[in-house]
Amino acid sequence: MKQNCVTNFTEIKLMILFILLLVQIPKTYLISLIISIIIIISNGCETFHQQIWSTNSNETETVTLLSKFLQLDKLQEDNEKEEYDNEWVVEIVGGLEEARDIARAVGYKFIAPVRGFDNVYIFSKENYRKKRKADDKSTLALCRHKQKSSRTINGQPISMHVIKAWELGYTGKGVVVTILDDGMQHNHTDIIRNYDPHASYDLNDNDPDPMPKFNKMNRHGTRCAGEIVMTPNNSFCGVGIAYNAKIGGIRMLDGKITDRIEAEALNYNINYIDIFSASWGPMDDGKTVEGPGRLTQKAILKGIQQGRNGKGVIYVWASGNGGMQDDDCSCDGYMDSIYTLSVSSVTEDGTSPWYAEKCAATLTSTFSTDHYDKQMIATTDIENKCTGTFAGTSASAPMAAAIIALGLDANPSLTWRDVQHITVWTSDPIPLLNINNGWNKNARGLLVNSHFGFGLMDASAFVTVAKTWKNVPAQRACATIFPTFPKREINDKSVTVIKFQTDGCMGQKNEINFLEHIQLVLDAYYPIRGHLSILIISPKGTKTELLSVRRRDKSSAGFQHWPFMSVHTWGENPRGIWQLHIEDKSMANKAMTGIVNNITLIIYGTKEEPKHYKEIKRYRGKNEAIIGKQLLNSNMFFKFNRHLLRDFDTNDFMRDGKHC
Structure with missing residues (x-):
């Protein structure tokens, strides 16, 4: 005003x-x-x-x-001491x-x-004083790496089928990818052919040259870039997945990292750059709850709405490295954004690596490794060198970005939502089913897992589907709010169950019949935040863990308007009664009580059915027995814990929700 x-x-x-x-x-x-x-x-x-x-x-x-x-703070701050810039x-x-x-x-x-x-x-x-130390983000939270070759499990090949995509004629030509990191050695023998200065900038020194300092702390961006565009047939480091794409670098992590720095990086030349790859985020320490600042949120939204001449920039993000700390990427606000494409990792054995985090926001996975004595990826390194020791979830993001570049080569008209739909539809869970628990089949028939998303990315399937893809219908958003929410107690003895209903804004201009993302916005207090586990059940019965126990998180700050995001109900109809289960699962045997102050459910999706739901068959029939076995195992948690639920009438749900 x-x-x-x-x-x-x-x-x-x-x-x-x-x-x-x-x-x-x-x-x-x-x-x-x-x-x-x-x-x-x-x-x-x-x-x-x-x-x-x-x-x-x-x-x-x-x-x-x-x-x-503009608010420089993150989405939520812990009650810990912070330094400010x-x-x-x-x-x-x-x-x-x-x-x-x-x-x-x-x-x-x-x-x-x-x-x-x-x-x-x-x-x-x-x-x-500094708001955030550069090395906090660029070393402790950013050691997210990857691996990319084919593997075999029980004699059966596990592959992302990159060579098949090349054989179909797609190599990333005409697509521009920018690495948001600590810089990029653009004159490297395996990068110089593809370097694009129009997709590059140095925000740390405020000049056009993203050349990094040549030390161990600043080689990450160069390694990520090599995975995408290493020059083929030159007998140097290797070959990139999208070896004909253009590559740029934004140097932003080698200095003060502020909301403004992040925003400028994510908003740089958005009508020229197609894909941004980011392998950084909040501390993966198992106790931080943090997300993008106000200006960064505006930058991402602008990139989605205006980037690529209205089709939307593709923001690819590594999901996090806090697995050993019991971290959960649902406490990372960059993952909880519907506008980012979250990528996790798969080892050569087809399992989740020890450092990987799980959360309901993870969309897909690419190869990585869990031990340094196993095969790792060969890529470019600073000082015009090569490395064969790249590993961890950081590199999962540029690998996914490269596969998406192949898809944009096949069909440049894809929007940011088309890319997410194709990722959901073509990621392959089948090679991972036999050796991993936690798989669930939602009401659309899609297999999904909190560790792997919808499966392992498949480059050949991605480009094949992309080539003839029809743009998905317009996105709608519908919020169910409770102006007079009756506060609910949380304690360490039983499960707090909140039931509420949504009609998906039926009959309104933002009516939703086919879900994409959901966000459960929570305001809650508990003496030890990390003790809480949160589960949501859709009207169709899909059970999704929104938050797992984080034993290092001793904060009493609770969750203040925190948006837990999930993709597990993708394709479902949202109408009906949803259930939210909140439980202290710490087994600490210490009496505690907390409170749920408010909830809001925001659903995103379409009124019309996307064409590919009818035209593409999802899974091969020969895998039905395997799928059934895995789903039986994944449902055991809910069956085992039913006796802990508080008694409630089947008609006792929140009736005062408003839809807008």
């Missing part, structure tokens, strides 16, 4: 000093308060929630200010000169406009 301006800044400061005589305000907040008051009453004011954190007497204090600053991102409707004037008036330095956003600018102030 616009406000009338007060241009006498001396008068404003006198007013602030008068307020300070009446109320003691910590010095840490003084600058922020001055900025907030000035901007609130300045021309073209728009208010945003801004949380400023400081550490005082070993306690973390929060002051919520109404200001014009000296960079502020501010939206000022009045234009460039007014932004400069306001910066001078409040004692800040005007830096520059934020690339890709109108009326958004960067201010800085000295003596602010």
